[in-house]
Amino acid sequence: MKCRFRRLRRGFYATFLAFIGTHNAYAYVPETGHAPLTQLAVQGYQQCFDNQTLATPNVLNRLLQGNMAMDHGTGSFSDEDEAIPGAITLFHLITRITNWHFYRPQEQRPQEQRLSKQKNVEMSHKRLWKMAVDGFAKATTPHDKWLFLGALLHLNEDLSVPAHVVPVYHGPTTLVDRLGEFESITRYPQDSNITSGFWLTEKITDQIDQMRVDKTRLSGAIKQQLPAYCQALTTQPLATPNSIKNNLAKQTLAFIDQPIPHCKGVKWSRFWDDVPEQSSPPLPSQRYFKLYNSEKGFALFGLAGVVSDKNGKAGCTLKDNDKRYLDFVFQLHLAAVKADVALLYWAGEGLGQKISTRRHGATE
């Protein structure tokens, strides 16, 4: 009996693996979201610091490889990569099934620490984060370290997406329902166009994951803001990866607590947060996740529609790709790049090298 169950379960995991390898939708699309953010961060780091080890093009490729592998698995790894202690465990798609990329800063409180776990599923990224930090510490060559640093950059970048830190579940639905009592967080938005696909391919997508990273606009802002930001990194005590990601998560929560411009006091949080009370007692997944706003007629983030306050009073009408949406997402991306630069700085310092700040001004 037990054996048959195991076989069934293995069959299910195999389907799941094939699925998430191709239909992953848990966060920024790797190629159009994560990759440009990481590239901009490395570019910004090089603009600030004179560190020969981090300046080679191989480093960027290695960071991107680790970053992409968090969603795509170990397909790009060489035999040597697979032999790096901790690499397979962290990056394999099997790990991905039961370790999601959400993280709410409040979960550090002792009374909230268990909320993120249901059966085998860790909804928070905390196990992955620890594996990446440990892998980085134990790796014996810089080349190996960059792979783990790529994973840290990925998980960090995810925290600039509101639905990752509120958090609100997005990703496969039918498949996830097999892993635990997740129906309450996967079934509710059925008739909105947040949900697409059918049966095994059915998933909830987050608009922000799909939105383009505006590299030109970000490059401009980075050039302007980074000298002061990097200067502060070198004069303050060295921030740990934990504090860097927590700061970013809190910043994202602070962004959504801002009013939408020209929208009669309605806050951005209405898109993810203020939703009707759920059943009592709430299921564990309901205590961890909030829901997308699926009130009738309410705009989906990024798309045209009316945005109203909690009492149903209309605040404003937003257009498809309204400038207010774009400005909001730009803020998120910029915060992600800056936090990435802080992680790169932390990593560079950890290699025990003397890193000097590039001079700005008369000589440049």
Ligand SMILES: [Zn+2]
């Ligand atoms: Zn992710």
